[in-house]
Amino acid sequence: MHRVAVLLLPPVVGFDAAIAPTLFGSAKDTDGSPLYELVTCGLTAGPVESTTGFDLLPNIGCEALRTADTVVIPGTRYPPARESGALPQDVRDALALIRPGARLVSICTGAFVLAAAGLLDGRRATTHWQFADAMRRLHPRVLVDENVLFVDDGDILTSAGLAAGIDLCLHIIRQDQGAQVANAVARYCVVPPWREGGQAQFIDRQMPTPDDYSTAPTREWALRHLDEKLTVARLARHAKMSARTFNRRFREETGQSPGAWIRSRRVDRARELLESRDLPVDEIARLSGLGAAGNLRHHLRRGMGMSPSSYRKVYQGA
Incomplete structure (x- = not known):
């Protein structure tokens, strides 16, 4: 079984510390x-102070890192990492226990720990937008991008603040176990099954006026009609907006154009159908709105590096 170790460094952000155990623990x-x-x-193995008025009692000491397949470092205000950018020897010794090939994940300011260990040098990474400048100042060799929810750089993945850690964990579960498992975890946690990693972290908007409607109802409607032609004009009519207003509002709320968002949702639907149904590839392409089997093959190869049949074998065991 894939082993996930969550390393708590004091004072750990209580919300962040609970994300990985909750989501990975809900994957069945x-x-x-x-x-x-x-x-x-x-x-x-002693209690770890949190930032929110309670202590956390870990299962075990840092020896757990020796056997971990994935190591998650939640957000923390750990002074050596956050203030000087240099880790004391005991933390360096703990990180040295992580076996080669293990996947490293940080949530929010946990990225400061990875950066202080030199693991993010020359790599693209993110953290909470509020602390991006501090990260650049302490670690100028890290390619900090505060305009995304998370960064998947292969063996090292970093997320923005707080709830973005949920998005990253769902992304990892989806990559490991498939869309069906990830969607089930999201339903259990009552959160959206996906927010794209490239979506903007923080959008400074005024409070909506009475005529400033959201595109959310139209997005929910679109998910039920992915097999149909979904033009911007049709989506805007459903939202009772002009196409120009709809486009602007959609980008503000999702960080993507309507076309890119629809395309991603169609690929997600196709992946879920490949995992759960024994339908011909042509039929899956039609039901997901991708049209032809060739279009589905193109998107799967670009996003997953495999054909529909290979994807089905991996996630369905067929």
């Missing part, structure tokens, strides 16, 4: 068995 196989083994660890 079709028979209800867990797909991940979760452990929380500290530098020792």
